[in-house]
Amino acid sequence: MADARPTILSAERVTKSxxxxxxxxxxxxxxxxxxxxxxxxxxxxxxxxxxxxxNRLEAPDGGRILFEGTDITAAGARLPExxxxxxxxxxxxxxxxxxxxxGNLIEGPCSVLGMSKREATExxxxxxxxxxxxxKADAKPSQLSGGQQQRVxxxxxxxxxxxxxxxxEATSALDPExxxxxxxxxxxxxxEGMTMVAVTHEMHFAERFADRVVMMDEGRVVEEGPxxxxxxxxxxxxTRQFLDQIDWDHDSEREARR
Amino acid sequence: xxxxxxxxxxxxxxxNAGYVLAGVKITILLTATTMAAxxxxxxxxxxxxxxxxxxxxxxxxAYVEFFRAVPLLIGLYWIYYALPALVPAxxxxxxxxxxxxxxxxxxxxxxEAFRSGLLAVPRGQQAAALSLGMSPAQAFRRVVLPQAVRRxxxxxxxxxxxxxxxxxxxxxxxxxxxxxxxxxxxxxTYRPLEIYTLVLIIYFLLTWPQSRGLxxxxxxxxxxx
Amino acid sequence: xxxxxxxxxxxxxxxxxxTTVLLALASACxxxxxxMAGALGRLHGGRVVNGLLGLYIDFFRSTPLLIQLIWFYFxxxxxxxxxxxxxxxxxxxxxLYHGAYFTEIFRAGILSVARGQGEAGLALGMGPIRAxxxxxxxxxxxxxxxxxxxxxxxxxxxxxxxSVITVTELTYRSQNLATQQLDPVPILTGALIVYMLLCLPxxxxxxxxxxxxxx
Numbered sequence: 001m002a003d004a005r006p007t008i009l010s011a012e013r014v015t016k017s018x019x020x021x022x023x024x025x026x027x028x029x030x031x032x033x034x035x036x037x038x039x040x041x042x043x044x045x046x047x048x049x050x051x052x053x054x055n056r057l058e059a060p061d062g063g064r065i066l067f068e069g070t071d072i073t074a075a076g077a078r079l080p081e082x083x084x085x086x087x088x089x090x091x092x093x094x095x096x097x098x099x100x101x102x103g104n105l106i107e108g109p110c111s112v113l114g115m116s117k118r119e120a121t122e123x124x125x126x127x128x129x130x131x132x133x134x135x136k137a138d139a140k141p142s143q144l145s146g147g148q149q150q151r152v153x154x155x156x157x158x159x160x161x162x163x164x165x166x167x168x169e170a171t172s173a174l175d176p177e178x179x180x181x182x183x184x185x186x187x188x189x190x191x192e193g194m195t196m197v198a199v200t201h202e203m204h205f206a207e208r209f210a211d212r213v214v215m216m217d218e219g220r221v222v223e224e225g226p227x228x229x230x231x232x233x234x235x236x237x238x239t240r241q242f243l244d245q246i247d248w249d250h251d252s253e254r255e256a257r258r
Numbered sequence: 259x260x261x262x263x264x265x266x267x268x269x270x271x272x273x274n275a276g277y278v279l280a281g282v283k284i285t286i287l288l289t290a291t292t293m294a295a296x297x298x299x300x301x302x303x304x305x306x307x308x309x310x311x312x313x314x315x316x317x318x319x320a321y322v323e324f325f326r327a328v329p330l331l332i333g334l335y336w337i338y339y340a341l342p343a344l345v346p347a348x349x350x351x352x353x354x355x356x357x358x359x360x361x362x363x364x365x366x367x368x369x370e371a372f373r374s375g376l377l378a379v380p381r382g383q384q385a386a387a388l389s390l391g392m393s394p395a396q397a398f399r400r401v402v403l404p405q406a407v408r409r410x411x412x413x414x415x416x417x418x419x420x421x422x423x424x425x426x427x428x429x430x431x432x433x434x435x436x437x438x439x440x441x442x443x444x445x446x447t448y449r450p451l452e453i454y455t456l457v458l459i460i461y462f463l464l465t466w467p468q469s470r471g472l473x474x475x476x477x478x479x480x481x482x483x
Numbered sequence: 484x485x486x487x488x489x490x491x492x493x494x495x496x497x498x499x500x501x502t503t504v505l506l507a508l509a510s511a512c513x514x515x516x517x518x519m520a521g522a523l524g525r526l527h528g529g530r531v532v533n534g535l536l537g538l539y540i541d542f543f544r545s546t547p548l549l550i551q552l553i554w555f556y557f558x559x560x561x562x563x564x565x566x567x568x569x570x571x572x573x574x575x576x577x578x579l580y581h582g583a584y585f586t587e588i589f590r591a592g593i594l595s596v597a598r599g600q601g602e603a604g605l606a607l608g609m610g611p612i613r614a615x616x617x618x619x620x621x622x623x624x625x626x627x628x629x630x631x632x633x634x635x636x637x638x639x640x641x642x643x644x645x646s647v648i649t650v651t652e653l654t655y656r657s658q659n660l661a662t663q664q665l666d667p668v669p670i671l672t673g674a675l676i677v678y679m680l681l682c683l684p685x686x687x688x689x690x691x692x693x694x695x696x697x698x
Contacts, residue, residue, distance in 0.1 A: 057385055084391030094386035098404050108390035111400055153386075160390060326636065327682035329643035332654055332674050339661055340671040419545075426547035430647060437550060450557040458546050458554060465545040 005032040007066075008164050008195050009054055014063035016049060023049050024060070025219035031164070036196045038206035038227075041216035042242060047199045048091075050216070051168050054197065055086045068163065084112060087157030091169040093149045095141040101128070101152050102137040105159045113160070120159075127155040131185050147178030154185055165189065167198035203248055207231050215239045270449040271456040278443060278453075279460060281436035288353065288435070289422045292360040296421075297414075299361060300368025307369055308376075318369065325366035331427055334359050338431050352433040360421065367417055375410030376402070415472035422465060436460060486669045492660055496670075499656030500677060506573055506642045506652055507681075511635055513578025518585020525590055536586065543583040549644050552576045556648040573645035581638050588634060592627035593619060625696045632689025636682045643678070653677060 011029040015022070023046045031037050039047045052058040053065060056072050056079050065073050072082050096104050105124035109115040115123075128134045131151040141149055150170060157165060167186065171179045183205050190196060190209045200206060206213050207227045214224040215236070223236040231248065234240050307318030338355040342348050350358070379402050387397035429437040436457060444453040489496065521540070525533045543551070556572035567575075596619050604614030646655035657674035661667035 055389060057388060080388075080391050080393045080396075082391075083389055086389070088386075088389035090382060090386060090389075092382055094380075094382035096383065096386070096401055096405075098408065107400065108392075111396055112391040156390070323683070324679070326686075327640075327679040328675055329640035329654065329678055331643045331646065332657070332671065332678060335654070335658055335661065336671045336675060339667040343666060343668050423545075423547040426549045427644065427647075429549070437547070437553075440550075441553075444557065451559075451561040454550065454554045454558040457550055461546045461550060462542060466541060469545060 005034055006068075007031070008033050008068060009197070010066045011050075011054070012064045012066075014050065014053055014060045014065060016046075016053065016058065016061050023219055024053070026063070027216075027219075027221055029214070029221070031195060031197060033163075033195055034193045035211045036190045036194075036209055037198070037212045037214060038210040039197065039199045039214045039216055040201070040203065040206060040230075040242075041222070042245075044218075045216040046219045047216050048168050051166050051197060051199050054166055055083050055088055057088075080112070084108075084160055085163045087160060087162035087165040089150070089153050089157055089165065089167045089170045091173050093141075093146070093153045093173075095149055095153055095156070097141050100138050100140055101133065101144070104141070104152060105156050108156065108160045123159050124155075127159045128152075130158070130188075131155045132181075145178060146174045147181045150174065150178075150182045151185055154182070154189075158189075164195040164197065167196065167200065169199050169201065171200070171202055201246070203231065203243075203246070215242065217242070266452060267449055268452055270443075270447040271452040274443040274447070274453070275456060275460075278436055278439045278457065281434055281439040282460075282464065284353070284428075284433060284435040285422065285425050288356055288360065288425050288428070288433075289418070292357055292364055292421060293418055295357070295361040296364030296368055299365035300372060303365050303369035304372040307373060322366045322369055325363050328363075330359065330363060330424060331430065333363065334427060334431060352428065352431045355431060356425070356428045356433055360425070364417070364421060368414070371410055371413040371417065372406075375406040375413065378409045379405045412472070412476040415476055419465060419469050419472070422468070423461070426461075486673070488660075488664055488666065488669055489673050492670075495660070496653070496656055496673075499651060499653040500681075502570075502650065502652040503639075503642050503654075504681070506570065506577070506645060506650065507639045509574045510577035510581065510642070511638055513574060514581035514585050514638060517578055517582025518589050521582060521586030522589035522593060525586065526593060540583040540586055543580050548576065548580045548641055549647060551580055552644055552648050569645065569648050569650040572648055573642070573650045577638060577641060577645075581634065581641070584634055585631075588627060588630050589623070592623035592630075595626055596622045625693065628689050628693040628696070632686050632693075635689075636685050639682055639685065640678065 007030055009029070009031050011027055014024055014027045014029075016024040027046075027050055029050075039051070041047050049058055053060050054067075056065070056077070060073055063073070064071055067082055067086065070082065071077065072079065095101075096107065099107065102121065102124055105127060106117065106120035109120035109123060110117060113120075125134060125137065128137055131154055133148060133151055133155070136144060136148065136152070141152070144152065154165075154170075170186070171182050174182065179202070183202060186196070186198065186205070187209055198206075198210075210227050212224060213227050213230040215222045215230060215234075215238075217238055223230065223234060223239050225235075229235075230239060231243065234243065303318055303321055305318075306314050307322065309315045309318065334355065337359050338350065338352070341355075342350060383401050383405065384394075384397050387401040388394070392400065425435060426437045428435055429441060432438065440453055440457040444450045447453065521536050525536050528536070552573060555576045556567060556569060559572070559575075560567045600622065601611075601614050601619050604618045605611065609617070642650075642652055643654040645652060646658060649655065653674055657670050661670045664670060
């Protein structure tokens with residue numbers, strides 16, 4: 001397929017160390033508008049650190065990251081402005097406990113985008129409906145289940161109308177029965193054409209909805225390609241090892257064994 | 259061996275209760291003014307403690323550690339007796355000396371409270387605020403600080419109650435608070451048992467409701483996070 | 484400022500420091516014993532005992548230590564028709580006052596050890612007392628070390644209040660000398676420094692022990 005869509009985010013030879021520990025050893029990455037990319041790999045591979053570099057919550061030691069043409073690793077980069085257009089969803093939700101659900105959603109549009117409370121509330125209500133939680137607008141985060149809190153967190157990020165959404169192991173802290181409701185929202189976003197980078201352990205989600213899967217290990221990109229390739233016939237031994245370790249059981253493999 | 263049974267004479271206590279109680283004015287005045295000044299000074303010490311510049315941060319730390327290790331009573335004696343000897347120009351009334359002592363001591367306590375309140379806010383909160391596009395200053399003002407304040411207020415409530423009790427030591431520099439007046443009465447009526455029991459009860463009735471009340475007031479802060 | 488006055492009166496002052504240390508040690512033992520008994524009483528003594536201990540704690544924590552010291556030295560002897568030495572009154576008051584604080588500290592510490600720990604002990608066939616002694620208590624003690632250290636420092640500082648009931652500890656002696664001498668500065672400053680030298684090791688020891696022992 002001719003890829004005429006613009007590159008939204010790209011990373012060139014990004015390196016990062018924490019003290020003496022090299023966490024990222026030269027990552028190259030690219031994502032185009034409307035693409036959904038899932039990053040998989042064992043813990044300690046640097047996946048989350050890399051994701052957090054994409055919105056500069058972490059500062060790379062070396063290399064460049066470009067967002068819509070702007071080098072966000074450069075010295076004078078205006079990070080708050082950049083971050084307005086990148087949405088992030090955290091593993092532990094990080095909702096503001098001292099505000100209601102609605103309060104959480106209007107915080108960004110009001111204090112960052114300068115909207116009036118009324119405008120912001122309209123958007124907030126729409127986003128809440130989108131994730132199926134309009135009934136909970138006046139609740140406090142502590143009154144919600146984990147899955148509900150994460151959906152609110154997604155709505156909060158969406159309320160800023162970002163160009164790209166970053167998901168940092170969005171379902172890893174959830175009880176199994178709550179994972180589905182969050183993945184449901186992520187699936188809808190993907191189908192609506194949102195540009196998404198998701199660090200995830202949910203392989204079935206990646207297989208079905210990702211345009212591309214990136215396998216990371218020990219600070220490097222081991223392999224990347226379309227899901228069919230990665231999950232069914234990975235070229236790298238390390239990838240196959242990893243998928244084996246997590247007991248990945250692709251449907252066709254199961255069928256083949258029957 | 260038989261002891262004559264002690265005959266309680268509570269009239270000594272009742273008759274003088276008003277006089278003793280009048281000392282509460284000084285207690286409250288001292289506590290309130292010290293708390294106000296101690297909050298402001300404590301803020302400065304906390305900022306110093308968290309400063310990026312090494313000498314300032316070190317000063318903040320030294321200040322806090324110093325007052326944690328020095329008894330209030332010795333400090334009071336030092337300010338009342340040693341300071342005027344050191345700097346002859348300074349003439350301190352008992353109230354001024356007490357105010358000075360309690361304020362600088364309180365600042366150290368408050369600085370630690372502010373710092374622990376701030377550190378207790380999870381780091382993810384700032385990350386979330388930044389990810390929405392807030393500047394670090396905005397993130398602090400709108401997300402981190404409100405949560406820190408909620409955590410600090412209960413501690414400050416405890417500090418207030420502790421201060422209220424600690425002011426009793428001003429009796430040694432003849433400041434006419436409850437304790438001083440009680441001592442006065444006990445000496446003149448020769449009824450230490452009744453008088454001092456009365457004083458204990460007075461302090462209890464003044465302090466305990468404040469303690470409980472503040473606890474209840476701040477309990478809802480914990481629920482909200 | 485002439486610090487020689489300290490040297491001139493060194494034995495006098497040193498005996499004051501000795502009394503301070505002795506007083507602190509005796510009161511610390513008393514307070515910890517009271518605290519342990521109180522905590523166990525509150526946790527396992529039944530509702531009445533828990534309620535009474537609660538009252539004791541509320542009363543001793545809501546009244547100034549100074550008044551308690553005065554009461555134990557001036558009022559209690561009248562009540563019991565015995566004479567009570569200042570040092571004894573001091574130890575009594577300090578033990579009961581800080582015992583109230585230690586009760587709550589120990590109670591919180593014991594509760595903070597997960598229930599499953601004690602249950603694991605019971606499952607292995609230990610009696611409840613042994614399970615407590617060998618599993619719960621050691622773990623709770625380690626978590627509580629910093630707080631215990633803080634409370635002990637406060638206790639040490641509080642020994643200075645006994646000067647008001649004529650216990651001849653450091654503050655009493657320093658204050659005595661300072662009002663007699665022409666220059667109170669060196670003596671009172673010296674006393675300040677001694678208290679710091681006594682307190683800082685306690686905090687340091689508690690923190691070091693905590694860091695080494697926590698798993």
